[in-house]
Amino acid sequence: MSTTSLDPTVTAVATQFDLATGLTEARPSLQRRLSDMSGMYADTAALSAAVDADDVLTYEFYDFGVPSLETEVAYGTSITYPGKVGDEYFMTKGHFHTRLESAEIYLCLSGQGLMLMESPEGDVQVEEFRPGRSVYVPGRYAHRSINTSPDEPLITFFAFPGDAGHDYGTIETKGFRRIVLERDGAPVLVDNPRWQS
C-alpha cells in the first residue's frame, strides 16, 4: 500500500510511460500473479494447476501515491496480459471505490478487452476496450478489466478522484455476479456460479 498524504501536491510531476508496453521506470509496478488471484476464477482446478505449472504475471498497474483529497487526481496505467484460466480470460481483481460515488475514466492505449461493471444493487454494465476508446465508469460501480485478446496486452490509462480509495474486499468475498468466458472463440457474459449473495 502506498502512504497517502493529505497535503496537496505543489510541484508538477512528469512521468514517462512506454506507450507500447504501458510500463514506466519511474517506480515499481504493483503486480498480480495467478497465485494472487485465489478465489477469483470460476475454474478453481484450472487455477490451481496453472499456479503449480507456471505462476505467470496476469496484470500490473501503478499507484503514484497522489494525496487522498477530492481536489487531486489519482492516475496511472494498467496492463492486463493475455491468457485464460480454463475458459475465463485474464482479468484484474476489480474493486469498488471506498468513497463509493467516485467515478473513474479509462483510456485504452492498446489491446482489446472489456470493462465489467456492477453496482451494489446488481446492475451490470459492460463496455468494450479498443485502442483510443475511453470508458467512463459511473460512481457506485465495481469495475474489472478483462483482456479478450489471444496475444496482446490490454493497456489502459486511468484517472479517478484522489480521495476515492479502494475496496477490494467486497469483490474478494462475493465476486462479480457475472463473469466473461470464451465460447467458440468469442467472449460471452454468463452468471458467476460462485457468486456469494
Add this chain to the structure above:
Amino acid sequence: MSTTSLDPTVTAVATQFDLATGLTEARPSLQRRLSDMSGMYADTAALSAAVDADDVLTYEFYDFGVPSLETEVAYGTSITYPGKVGDEYFMTKGHFHTRLESAEIYLCLSGQGLMLMESPEGDVQVEEFRPGRSVYVPGRYAHRSINTSPDEPLITFFAFPGDAGHDYGTIETKGFRRIVLERDGAPVLVDNPRWQS
C-alpha cells in the same frame, strides 16, 4: 458552454478517439482560431497579420459535460496544432480552475511541447510533453499547453475533478508572467512584456 448537471452519472459512457488525430466524432470539438486569441500573443502585429491572412485553427478540445461534482471526472483530448505567431508557438489560452485547488493530469499521446504552469503568487513551473509522458498539474496552477514541434500536432488526454470549473478571465486579463518563444530553433522561457500585474 456545456450544460452541467448535478446528477451523478449512472450509465457507463464509451467514446472512440482516433489516437492519430486526437479527434472523436462523438461530439463537436471546441475550436480556437487565431481570431479567438486576441491579446494572447506578445507580437500583436504578427497576430493581426496572421488573422487577416488565414485565420487558422490553432487548437481544439472536448467537453463531455460531466456532472459538476467532486466525485466525477471530467476528461477529453486536446489537440494544439503546430505553428507560430511571430516567434511564439501556438498554444492554448490556459486557465485556472474555478475551484482553484483542483489538480489535473495530462497524458501526451503524440507530438511534443510544454506545459506552462503559474500560481497566483507567481511561481512558474514548466514540464515537457513527449509521447507517453504524463504531466500532473498541481492545484492552484494555471496551465497552458504549447506545441513546440515544427510540424506535428500536440495531442494530450486530460482528466480533472468534475467540479473544478474553468476561470479563463484571469489569464485573458493578465496573461501568464512567462511566455515561450523560439530562439535559434529551440524554445526559451522569457518574461511576458505584456503581463498585467
